Amino acid sequence: MRKPKIVILGAGYGGLLTTVRLQKLIGVNEADIILVNKNDYHYETTWLHEASAGTLHHDKVRYEINNVIDRSKVNFVQDTVVEIKKDEKKVILEKGEVEYDYLVIALGGEPETFGIKGLKEYAFGITSVNSSRQLREHIEYQFATYNMEEEKDETRLSIVVGGAGFTGIEFLGELTNRIPELCHEYDVDQGKVKITCVEAAPMVLPGFDPELVNYAVSQLQSKGVEFLIGTAIKEATPDGILVAKGDEEPWAIKAGTVVWAAGVRGNSIIEKSGFEAMRGRVKVQPDLRVPGFDDVFIIGDSSLIINEEINRPYPPTAQIAMQQGELTARNIAALIRNTPQLETFKFDNKGTVCSLGEDDAIGVVFGKKITGSKAAFMKKVVDNRALYMIGGAGLVMKKGKLNFF
Amino acid sequence: MRKPKIVILGAGYGGLLTTVRLQKLIGVNEADIILVNKNDYHYETTWLHEASAGTLHHDKVRYEINNVIDRSKVNFVQDTVVEIKKDEKKVILEKGEVEYDYLVIALGGEPETFGIKGLKEYAFGITSVNSSRQLREHIEYQFATYNMEEEKDETRLSIVVGGAGFTGIEFLGELTNRIPELCHEYDVDQGKVKITCVEAAPMVLPGFDPELVNYAVSQLQSKGVEFLIGTAIKEATPDGILVAKGDEEPWAIKAGTVVWAAGVRGNSIIEKSGFEAMRGRVKVQPDLRVPGFDDVFIIGDSSLIINEEINRPYPPTAQIAMQQGELTARNIAALIRNTPQLETFKFDNKGTVCSLGEDDAIGVVFGKKITGSKAAFMKKVVDNRALYMIGGAGLVMKKGKLNFF
Numbered sequence: 001m002r003k004p005k006i007v008i009l010g011a012g013y014g015g016l017l018t019t020v021r022l023q024k025l026i027g028v029n030e031a032d033i034i035l036v037n038k039n040d041y042h043y044e045t046t047w048l049h050e051a052s053a054g055t056l057h058h059d060k061v062r063y064e065i066n067n068v069i070d071r072s073k074v075n076f077v078q079d080t081v082v083e084i085k086k087d088e089k090k091v092i093l094e095k096g097e098v099e100y101d102y103l104v105i106a107l108g109g110e111p112e113t114f115g116i117k118g119l120k121e122y123a124f125g126i127t128s129v130n131s132s133r134q135l136r137e138h139i140e141y142q143f144a145t146y147n148m149e150e151e152k153d154e155t156r157l158s159i160v161v162g163g164a165g166f167t168g169i170e171f172l173g174e175l176t177n178r179i180p181e182l183c184h185e186y187d188v189d190q191g192k193v194k195i196t197c198v199e200a201a202p203m204v205l206p207g208f209d210p211e212l213v214n215y216a217v218s219q220l221q222s223k224g225v226e227f228l229i230g231t232a233i234k235e236a237t238p239d240g241i242l243v244a245k246g247d248e249e250p251w252a253i254k255a256g257t258v259v260w261a262a263g264v265r266g267n268s269i270i271e272k273s274g275f276e277a278m279r280g281r282v283k284v285q286p287d288l289r290v291p292g293f294d295d296v297f298i299i300g301d302s303s304l305i306i307n308e309e310i311n312r313p314y315p316p317t318a319q320i321a322m323q324q325g326e327l328t329a330r331n332i333a334a335l336i337r338n339t340p341q342l343e344t345f346k347f348d349n350k351g352t353v354c355s356l357g358e359d360d361a362i363g364v365v366f367g368k369k370i371t372g373s374k375a376a377f378m379k380k381v382v383d384n385r386a387l388y389m390i391g392g393a394g395l396v397m398k399k400g401k402l403n404f405f
Numbered sequence: 406m407r408k409p410k411i412v413i414l415g416a417g418y419g420g421l422l423t424t425v426r427l428q429k430l431i432g433v434n435e436a437d438i439i440l441v442n443k444n445d446y447h448y449e450t451t452w453l454h455e456a457s458a459g460t461l462h463h464d465k466v467r468y469e470i471n472n473v474i475d476r477s478k479v480n481f482v483q484d485t486v487v488e489i490k491k492d493e494k495k496v497i498l499e500k501g502e503v504e505y506d507y508l509v510i511a512l513g514g515e516p517e518t519f520g521i522k523g524l525k526e527y528a529f530g531i532t533s534v535n536s537s538r539q540l541r542e543h544i545e546y547q548f549a550t551y552n553m554e555e556e557k558d559e560t561r562l563s564i565v566v567g568g569a570g571f572t573g574i575e576f577l578g579e580l581t582n583r584i585p586e587l588c589h590e591y592d593v594d595q596g597k598v599k600i601t602c603v604e605a606a607p608m609v610l611p612g613f614d615p616e617l618v619n620y621a622v623s624q625l626q627s628k629g630v631e632f633l634i635g636t637a638i639k640e641a642t643p644d645g646i647l648v649a650k651g652d653e654e655p656w657a658i659k660a661g662t663v664v665w666a667a668g669v670r671g672n673s674i675i676e677k678s679g680f681e682a683m684r685g686r687v688k689v690q691p692d693l694r695v696p697g698f699d700d701v702f703i704i705g706d707s708s709l710i711i712n713e714e715i716n717r718p719y720p721p722t723a724q725i726a727m728q729q730g731e732l733t734a735r736n737i738a739a740l741i742r743n744t745p746q747l748e749t750f751k752f753d754n755k756g757t758v759c760s761l762g763e764d765d766a767i768g769v770v771f772g773k774k775i776t777g778s779k780a781a782f783m784k785k786v787v788d789n790r791a792l793y794m795i796g797g798a799g800l801v802m803k804k805g806k807l808n809f810f
Contacts, residue, residue, distance in 0.1 A: 147535045
């Protein structure tokens with residue numbers, strides 16, 4: 001009898017957790033498991049703000065996929081997905097193709113630039129190991145160049161962060177810690193450094209408790225961040241950005257570094273492959289399958305699930321992707337074993353912690369508001385938990401944030 | 406009685422050695438000593454190729470001037486020289502001016518670009534702490550960017566070094582050691598990196614023993630360097646350089662990094678101040694004073710002394726600058742004490758060692774040719790000697806290259 005073929009696309013939080021759970025749930029004789037990923041490593045997307053600011057080396061935010069999968073059960077293919085031919089049940093890769101009986105699309109999200117002119121060309125992103133180390137090196141190069149020029153150009157020391165959501169705020173927390181080090185390294189007067197956060201929405205960290213948001217804003221302001229809230233980036237240019245409030249005339253902020261940390265959309269492969277989607281996100285069934293395609297699961301940033309309490313989609317987070325991965329593994333096992341009923345997804349919110357740097361954070365954990373070093377401690381617990389779920393205690397010892405005090 | 410005022414411009418090898426010798430030779434009541442330097446630190450110019458390649462941190466190649474001068478005897482002024490008014494016996498600084506009775510001009514050299522178009526705009530230099538760390542960061546940024554681009558641009562991994570003299574060869578030695586680290590750091594296939602050395606002269610390391618030169622060239626070739634000898638850079642562009650042999654049609658070498666390591670000229674302050682000079686270098690008297698200006702000494706890269714043996718000027722080196730500094734201190738002491746006869750300069754060639762990286766070098770020491778680890782050892786001795794002469798054993802312990810084995 002031919003074994004069913006399970007193909008998992010993407011080794012982010014959702015895809016990798018699906019894989020490691022499946023390899024435990026399923027015997028070698030029950031199915032073939034194939035994991036496809038562009039890189040031979042997994043990276044902690046939620047730690048990239050640290051690698052981008054330069055407060056944590058990028059090798060600390062990634063680990064080899066081969067170290068966490070059971071190679072006797074999982075066939076890892078390093079390749080890039082080009083398109084999913086869902087009607088032919090196969091995936092076109094750059095260097096080949098792979099057929100499937102069950103498919104898990106866990107390809108992650110992409111930055112949403114809302115069509116703002118110049119962002120793709122001139123703004124840096126916090127989206128991958130590649131983009132983070134490029135951003136880190138770009139900032140270093142600006143500082144290294146400052147003292148080389150006879151006419152000192154202070155805009156080299158000006159950094160604009162577009163977006164006061166989770167990623168933007170966490171990056172600002174690390175960046176403000178990194179700036180004194182950069183000033184020391186390159187003999188730059190810290191008073192000349194300018195950090196501006198521009199947010200089109202009328203608030204910082206939408207959805208977060210207002211008291212905690214106030215704490216975060218005043219902490220970052222005291223470390224030199226200027227907030228321009230309710231202000232939209234109209235255009236990114238080689239010299240900085242143009243911004244405006246409402247319909248007023250746009251004005252320029254000169255900056256040597258523009259970081260775009262606002263907005264995530266689903267993966268463009270989703271639309272390219274003909275799935276019905278909103279900004280690349282597919283509204284999946286409660287069992288996480290795509291309506292009309294009983295053999296295709298979509299999880300993580302390219303899936304869309306409505307939070308019934310507020311009748312709005314859940315934001316894409318690592319927490320939800322991992323919970324989806326666990327459920328998907330169980331549901332695929334059930335399908336293989338012809339179990340009539342699949343489980344349905346219910347998000348179990350364990351709380352959220354937003355880092356403000358190594359030793360500060362805000363969060364709501366088990367329904368309680370926390371700030372400062374207590375919250376920073378909890379952030380490390382959250383970070384280590386993601387490692388634990390995928391690679392167990394061994395991975396936590398190897399890659400975990402164990403500098404608790 | 407008014408004390409004479411000795412002003413020393415520049416805290417490089419020559420100026421700083423003049424200062425530390427003078428502070429020993431002269432009592433506080435005999436003269437005022439003023440040292441003027443742009444930075445509050447001295448840097449080892451002969452180690453900059455390491456800081457530029459990124460094999461040694463730039464803080465290891467510099468130390469604070471205040472740590473080696475006797476502040477009860479020397480008044481250190483951190484300022485930049487604008488012009489020397491030799492007829493009024495004063496020096497115009499950016500933030501003020503200073504009068505002198507005796508002046509030591511030890512301002513160092515400047516890169517000589519021979520009017521080659523685009524070099525000033527597009528080429529990086531190995532001339533100061535500022536330029537070295539900018540070059541290091543530029544190379545890192547090129548490597549960090551390579552994997553970010555969908556269309557991989559291999560010219561980002563192409564580095565051109567203009568000049569196969571001392572600085573060019575020493576930089577190539579460090580760079581070829583650094584490349585494997587950079588490839589590992591940024592997940593780049595080392596086979597894609599291209600290093601080219603372009604030299605207009607018909608030979609590598611002119612003046613060096615041909616057997617040693619052959620050794621150096623073959624070592625660097627085996628580490629991936631391609632040599633284009635007798636080939637002139639005609640122009641530097643944003644994309645690389647144009648080169649040609651003789652009168653042939655120029656052709657392009659695409660490169661993300663162009664380093665100009667050929668040619669040193671005297672400081673432009675020399676000409677600006679009306680001294681008669683050849684490429685910024687003044688042919689000084691045997692006592693190191695400027696003809697016609699009995700109160701002005703010029704030493705180091707802006708001085709010119711003929712090597713009678715070959716009837717050509719000595720090349721500007723740290724060794725000669727330091728020997729000039731020692732003599733200048735004694736001659737100034739003699740002038741203050743009205744000694745009728747000044748000493749004349751005689752270069753005492755202690756040998757030359759050219760590094761090919763951490764563990765390899767070529768050299769002639771005490772008249773004997775050496776290569777490999779023995780020469781690399783001697784290079785460290787030479788490097789430590791410069792520290793010893795200025796700051797004694799304490800400075801060697803603090804900043805010396807003590808990793809001998």
